[in-house]
Amino acid sequence: MSVLRGLVLCALCAASPINAGPIPRDVPAQISPIQTANAGFTDWITAFRTRALRQGISATIFDAAFANISYNETVVNRDRNQSEFSKALWEYLDTAVSDARVRNGRQAAQRQANLLAQIEQAYGVDHEIIVAIWGLESAYGAVRGSTNTIEAMATLAYDARRAEFxxxxxxxAxxxxxxxxxxxxxxxxxWAGAMGHTQFIPTSFLEYAxxxxxxxxxxIWGDxxxxxxxxxxxxxxSYGWTFGQPWGVEVQLPxxxxxxxxxxxNTRLPSGWAADGVTDMNGTAVPDHAAASILLPxxxxxxxxxxxxxxEVLESYNTADAYVIGVGHLADRIAGGGGIQASWPRSDGALSGAQRIELQERLTAAGFxxxxxxxxxxxxxxxxxxxxQLANGLVPDGYASVRLLNRLR
Known part of the structure; x- marks a missing residue:
């Protein structure tokens, strides 16, 4: 089957979750052949094996998948400590949309030009956005991850902090x-179970791959x-992407x-915003692509x-504003656009996880x-x-900053 024919067929009928066949009514208890150095983890695997078989997973598949896995402490540590890592948006964009990543993205788009044109036609998604996600998720396929997905998911399910998920x-998987x-x-x-060139988690793979x-x-794993x-x-x-509509446009405020x-x-057509003096960076009204809101990250x-x-469609891939702006801006740069023109408050660093909690506590204690x-x-x-901010005569931009926390202190 040709690539184009395969894409068109897939566009007409997205892949459905795997039909694993009828679920057995009664799976006899079995001793799991899987043994690890962590006795508690081994016991958990044995119990989980029964649950998995009752959901239609074959014993052969299960035992092959769990062969030689172990409790991965590195995965647990990264899961528990991820909220402590923080980076200001501008620092994130310095890396996410670096000159090297833009250059590599343009080269990747050129190498895959025919494929991307076929995908764009079949799915109605601008190819620069697809390339940008590819770039941020795996550096255009160069860094796809090396952690055994079964081991990582089993470890995190056993760890119990987010066991159900x-x-x-x-x-x-x-x-x-x-x-x-x-x-x-x-x-x-x-380590968190995202896989392949564009880092799908297993449930997303079943629904959308x-x-x-x-x-x-x-x-999605191969070269x-x-x-x-x-x-x-x-x-x-599937989440409603509109071809040709920008993710966003940098604007200047009056x-x-x-x-x-x-x-x-608070959404208005760009022409409505233009009537109040909100224009693009060239001073002209943004076209009426759709109703839009103003974001001050x-x-x-x-x-x-x-x-x-x-x-919002990009938020379905990753809810962080920084990620969405990174993907969107990288796509714009790959398409030949320029950099963000406004400056950032670089003297004001990012709030850590503990500081964000403190900010919420102090706001609530102050009556907000x-x-x-x-x-x-x-x-x-x-x-x-x-x-x-409104109550204290400050600019009401809703921005969580170090300076705001210091003022609350």
Whole structure:
């Protein structure tokens, strides 16, 4: 089957989750042949084996997948400590959209030009976005991860902090193996279970992965990126990607701009924003692609963006604003666009995980309830910050900064 024919067929009918056959009503208890140096982990595997077989996983597939795995302490440590790592948006973009990554992205797009054109036509997703995700997730296939996915998911399911989620991912990974898309030795990825060129977690693979080259397998792990890139396009299309619509456009705000209107839920057509003086960086009105809102990821001292529904589609891949801006801006640069023109408040560093929690605690104690104390700067915390700023005569940009925390202290 030709690549184009395979892509068109996949575009018409996305891959369905694997049908593992009828679930046995009663699976006799068996002693697992899997042994590890961690007795508790071994006991967990034995119990999980029974649960997996009851969900349709064959004993042969299970035992082959779990052969020679061990409890991975490195994976557990990274999972527990990930919230402590923080980086300011501008520092992230310095790396995510570096000159080298832009150059490599343009080269990758040129090498895969025919394939990307076929994917774009079949799925209606701008190829630069697909290449940008490829670049951020695996450096265009150069860094796909080397951790055994079964070992990582089993370790994290046993660790119990997020047991339900990781057990679901583990079952999905076993279903992938049972489908024949890959072999246990090839199922490797990140410590958190993201796999292949564009880092699909197992459940996303089952729902969105496609056989792009028509060889009968959905292989996102091998050197050929066809299946991974087609699968990413299918994923974005499934979440509502609109071809030709920007993720966002850098804009300049007029003197006297009401920063309280820069909220995700406050959407207007670009022509409406232009009537209030919001224009692109050349001073012209942004075309009416769709209703848009104003995003201030670095506060009123940083760049401002007019963001469109495609921004939310990219959030389905990764909810972090920094990631979405990184993908979008990298795609723009790969397409030949220039860099972000506004400056960033580089003297103000990023809040650590502990500082974000402290910020929420202090805002709530001061009467500006963040509702949750979880270290996540989401809409509830942003609204609390904006209310605090309005009450204290500050610019109401909703930006969580070190300076704001110091003021609350």
């Amino acid at each position: 990781f057990e679901e991912q583990l079952i999905a 076993l279903q992938i193996l049972q489908s024949g898309d890959t072999a246990p030795r090839n199922m490797i990825g990140s 496609v056989d792009g080259n028509g060889d009968g397998r959905r292989d 050929d990126p066809t299946d991974a890139l087609a699968s990413t396009a299918n994923y974005l299309r 003197d006297g701009f009401d920063y309280a209107t820069a909220r995700r839920e 670095g506060g009123h001292e940083g760049a401002a963006f007019m963001i469109f529904p495609n921004f 309830d963040t509702v949750k104390i979880d270290g996540r700067i989401g809409p509830l915390t942003i609204n609390a910050i904006r209310n605090y």
